[in-house]
Amino acid sequence: MASSPYMIELREVTHAYRTKAGPLPVLDSLSIKIPENSFAAVVGPSGCGKSTLTRLVSGLMKPNEGQVWLHSQLVTSPRPTVGMAFQNPVLLEWRTILQNVLLPMEIVRSPMSRAEAEARARHLLELVGLKGFEDKRPSELSGGMRQRASLCRSIIHKPDVLILDEPFGALDAFTREDLWCTMHDLREEEPFTCLLITHDLRESVFLADQVIVLSGRPAHAQYVLEVDLPGKRSLDDLYSPRAVEMLAILRHQIQVAQGRATDADAPLDGHPAAEAHA
Amino acid sequence: MSDTLRKILAPTIFIVGILALWEWAVWYNQLPDYRMASPSDLIPRYIRFWDLFLIKSWETLWRTVAGLGLAVVFGTLIGMIMGFSRFAREGLYPILVGFNAIPKATVVPIVALMFVGQHDFNTVLIAFLISFFPIAVSVSIGLSTLEPEYRDILRSLGASNFTIFWKIALPKTLPEFFGALKVAVTLAFIGTNLMEIVSPHGRGLGDLFDSGRISADYPLMFAVLFALAALGILLFYAIVFLERIFAGWAERSPG
Numbered sequence: 001m002a003s004s005p006y007m008i009e010l011r012e013v014t015h016a017y018r019t020k021a022g023p024l025p026v027l028d029s030l031s032i033k034i035p036e037n038s039f040a041a042v043v044g045p046s047g048c049g050k051s052t053l054t055r056l057v058s059g060l061m062k063p064n065e066g067q068v069w070l071h072s073q074l075v076t077s078p079r080p081t082v083g084m085a086f087q088n089p090v091l092l093e094w095r096t097i098l099q100n101v102l103l104p105m106e107i108v109r110s111p112m113s114r115a116e117a118e119a120r121a122r123h124l125l126e127l128v129g130l131k132g133f134e135d136k137r138p139s140e141l142s143g144g145m146r147q148r149a150s151l152c153r154s155i156i157h158k159p160d161v162l163i164l165d166e167p168f169g170a171l172d173a174f175t176r177e178d179l180w181c182t183m184h185d186l187r188e189e190e191p192f193t194c195l196l197i198t199h200d201l202r203e204s205v206f207l208a209d210q211v212i213v214l215s216g217r218p219a220h221a222q223y224v225l226e227v228d229l230p231g232k233r234s235l236d237d238l239y240s241p242r243a244v245e246m247l248a249i250l251r252h253q254i255q256v257a258q259g260r261a262t263d264a265d266a267p268l269d270g271h272p273a274a275e276a277h278a
Numbered sequence: 279m280s281d282t283l284r285k286i287l288a289p290t291i292f293i294v295g296i297l298a299l300w301e302w303a304v305w306y307n308q309l310p311d312y313r314m315a316s317p318s319d320l321i322p323r324y325i326r327f328w329d330l331f332l333i334k335s336w337e338t339l340w341r342t343v344a345g346l347g348l349a350v351v352f353g354t355l356i357g358m359i360m361g362f363s364r365f366a367r368e369g370l371y372p373i374l375v376g377f378n379a380i381p382k383a384t385v386v387p388i389v390a391l392m393f394v395g396q397h398d399f400n401t402v403l404i405a406f407l408i409s410f411f412p413i414a415v416s417v418s419i420g421l422s423t424l425e426p427e428y429r430d431i432l433r434s435l436g437a438s439n440f441t442i443f444w445k446i447a448l449p450k451t452l453p454e455f456f457g458a459l460k461v462a463v464t465l466a467f468i469g470t471n472l473m474e475i476v477s478p479h480g481r482g483l484g485d486l487f488d489s490g491r492i493s494a495d496y497p498l499m500f501a502v503l504f505a506l507a508a509l510g511i512l513l514f515y516a517i518v519f520l521e522r523i524f525a526g527w528a529e530r531s532p533g
Contacts, residue, residue, distance in 0.1 A: 058434045078436045090427045094449050094527040106445065107435040137527060157435075 004069035007193040008034040008057060008161060013066035015052060016218075026052050028218035029066065034210070036160075037191040041204035043250065044214030044222075045258045050197045054165045057195060058082050070161055080108035083159035083192075087166040089150035091138035097149050098134040101125065104157045117156065124152040127189060128182050144175035148182065155192065164196045168203065177235055180206050184233060201250045205229070206238055211246075213253040223253045312496050319497035320504065327498070330486060331505055338470055338482040339509060341398060345405020346466040350459070353410035357417025361447075362439075367418060378411040383472060390477040397479040401470055408469035409462040416458035420451030453528040456521040463513045471506065483509070 004011075010032040016023040026049035034040045042050055055061040056068055059078040068075040070082070083104070091100045101121040105112070112120065125134060128148040138146055147167055154162060168176045180203060187194075198204050204211045208227055215222040225246060229237050237243055255261035297317045304316035311319060324331065356374075360367040382404060389400050424447055432442050474484020483502050490498035522529075 055430075058430075060430060060434055078434050080435050082434055084431060084434045086427045086430070088425070088427050090425070090431055092446065092449070094452075094525075103431070103445070104435055107432060107437045107441065153431075163434075 003072040005072070006033045006069070007036040007038075007071060008032065008040070008195060009067075009069040010053075010057070011067045011069070013056060013063045013068065014218075015049070015056065015061075015063045015065075025218035027056075027063070028220050030214070030220050032212055032221060034193055034195060036193055038209045039187070039194045039196065039207055041196045041198055041208035041211045042214060043198055043201060043204050043211060043254065044219060045216050045254060046199075048214045048217050048219045048257070050214065050219075051165055054084070054163050054195070054197055057161070058084055058163055080104075080157065081160050083154035083157065083162045085147075085150050085154040085162075085164050085167045087169045089138075089143075089146040089167075091146055091149060091153075093138055096135045096137060097125065097130065097141070098122070100138065100149060101152045101156055103153060108157045110157055121152065121156055124156065124186075125149070127185060128152055142175075144171050144179065147171060147179060151179075151182070151186070155186065155190075158190070160193060162192050162194045164194065164198075166197055166199065169199060176200075176203070181235070183207055188232075201247055201254070202238055204250070205243055205246050206233060206235070211250060213250065213257060215257045216259060222257055225249060225253075312494060315497040315500040320501045323495075323498050323501040327486070327501075331483075331501075334481070334483045334486045335505060335509055338467075338474065338484070338506075339513075341401045341482065342405050342463075342466050342470045342513065344402045345469060346409055346459075346463055348402065348406040349410035349413055349462055349466060352406070353413030353458075353462070354417050354455075356410070356414040358421065358443075360414065360418035361421025364422075367422065374411060374414060382408045382469060383476060386473055386476040389473075397481060400477070401473040401482070404473045405466040405469035408472075409466035412458040412461045412465070413455070416454045417451055420454040421447050424450060452525040456517065456525050459517050459521075460514065463517050464510065467506075467510055467513060 010030055012029040012031055013027055014025070014029055015027040016025040018024075030053070032040070032042075042053060044050055052061070056063050057070070057075070059068075059070075059075045059082070062076065070079065091097070092103070095103070098118070098121055101124065102117060105114075105117045110117070122134060125131060128151060130145060130148055130152070133141060133145065133149075138149070141149065151167065154164075168179050171179065184207070196204070196207060201211075205227055211225040211227060212221050213223040213225070214220070227246065229240070229243060252261060301316050301318060304314050307314075309316075356370065360370055385407065386404060389403055393400050393403075428446050428450065429442055432446060437445075470482065471484045474482035475488060478485060478488050483506055486505075487499055487502040490496070490502060
């Protein structure tokens with residue numbers, strides 16, 4: 001059982017839920033490799049076990065079979081070096097935005113002093129465009145602003161792994177694109193390794209270094225796309241021929257995962273997951 | 279008309295109006311004191327028995343608050359157990375419902391026999407028994423309906439169950455808790471008076487009410503009713519005041 005050279009690695013992870021009708025397999029020997037400071041997006045048909053994946057990587061759940069490695073350590077329980085954000089921003093209504101962002105600092109042991117942590121929280125809030133809202137209650141903010149605050153909370157304790165479970169899913173299209181750019185700004189400011197679960201193919205191409213397409217349930221990595229958009233990305237890049245081509249490949253792979261198309265009518269380029277991980 | 283002015287003026291006008299109507303109805307129908315008291319009959323009773331009213335009110339008040347305090351502690355505890363353990367919830371719920379279904383007037387003589395002579399204890403016990411149910415139910419529902427994401431944001435950082443309860447579950451349940459407390463305070467108050475009247479032992483406003491009944495002092499009985507109402511309002515708004523302090527965040531500003 002050698003340790004892992006990757007920041008996040010899943011090795012042959014198989015998992016099933018127990019239900020009244022017998023075991024419900026969700027993941028079937030799923031293998032994923034994410035190098036340090038890189039950004040991976042996971043896409044797949046509805047109900048293919050994407051959220052199960054986040055719970056396994058964060059250590060909230062243990063897989064039936066296979067291993068999850070974070071930072072060359074085997075994951076057996078939750079770890080304070082992980083940050084999480086969900087589709088629901090889950091801000092605590094009785095706290096101000098600043099206090100909400102500082103919540104993880106009350107749980108994890110950190111070399112940061114109280115004052116340093118607060119300064120960092122204020123800085124992050126400014127970075128995501130929430131300067132002046134530090135002392136407001138979550139109910140006074142719009143959905144997009146709450147999600148921004150939730151992102152700040154997920155990285156306040158400088159986690160080395162960030163797990164995002166469809167954090168932009170419930171937002172309108174313009175707010176969503178705004179937040180994509182915010183994600184790039186945050187990564188530029190301080191690099192982190194990120195695992196993003198999403199339904200949005202454009203989002204995956206715009207944000208990620210690799211896009212992993214999961215097959216239908218029980219899911220394995222059906223296809224891995226290395227995103228090769230050069231330099232700092234802008235929203236315009238999504239309309240470049242290369243991006244359009246990648247989106248076509250991903251869309252096709254999703255249809256394959258849904259069982260509505262076969263590999264025979266695939267657009268060119270890319271490589272099947274089996275080869276990529278050989 | 280300004281908001282504050284209306285908030286004071288509207289209840290005042292209605293109270294004065296109703297009292298005037300009552301006074302007129304008694305006068306118009308020529309009802310004697312022993313059939314129906316009128317508001318003007320009450321004032322002499324307050325003047326004559328003011329010291330009794332103060333002493334008896336205090337006795338009723340502290341016993342109600344003690345019973346409610348027990349209900350808060352015990353109800354929260356039961357609610358926590360039911361909220362966190364599905365096994366305990368399914369086991370305890372039918373028992374609680376069954377116990378709550380028993381009319382407490384029937385429990386009073388039993389309690390009075392079991393702890394004969396312990397009047398203060400008995401009264402606090404009845405106030406407690408009648409009022410803990412809504413607290414237990416609201417706490418257990420508040421805890422068991424906590425969205426899993428709320429748990430996960432702390433659990434994913436390795437927080438203990440106690441930390442999750444203290445930082446998230448408890449504050450998140452406070453609005454429901456205070457909602458139940460408003461019901462419970464009224465119930466506890468009823469419980470105290472039930473004991474004072476059904477099992478007379480010479481204490482509380484219930485005793486003063488009973489004295490009025492025995493001596494056929496109808497205006498005194500009415501005077502006690504008003505004192506009870508005043509005390510009930512006081513207790514209710516004390517809870518509202520606490521709610522503003524501890525769960526004021528749940529109140530959204532209009533608009």
